[in-house]
Amino acid sequence: MLERKRRKNATEVTFVLPEGDPPGPVSVVGTFNDWRPGTHVLAPRPDGRRAVTVELPAKGTHAFRYLAAGDYWFNDEGADGHDGANSRLRT
Template sequence: MLERTPLKDRTEVTFVLPADTPPGPVSVVGDFNDWQPGVHQLVPRKDGNRAVTVALPAASTHSFRYLAAGDYWFNDENAEAQDGANSRLHT
């Protein structure tokens, strides 16, 4: 799930996944972090889900995927679009 908070010059996008699906550490990787695993790792929230917030430029489009333990790559089923193997989001 993607949560957005529009601000004056950027949009804060929060990437949210259930606490244990998939199990183990998960990070969001995309063109906004040069596809570097571990830069934006999801952490537990009080509601039981895991999340990480990334500030992105306003009115921009980005490709991303999730990377879980065991080199398991997967997309966000709630993303606005798919771009080949990647999910897409618009701020």
């Protein structure tokens, strides 16, 4: 799930996943962090879900995926679209 907050020249995007699904650490990787695993690791929220917030330039399109333990890559079904193996996000 994606949560967005529009700012003057940027959009804060919060990537949210359910608690423990998939198990272990999960990071969001994409064009906004040069596809570097571990740069944006989802952390537990008080409600049990996991999330990380990334500030992205306004009016852009970004490709991303999630990477979980065991080299398990997966997409966000709530993304703005999909292009091949990647989820797409418009800010």
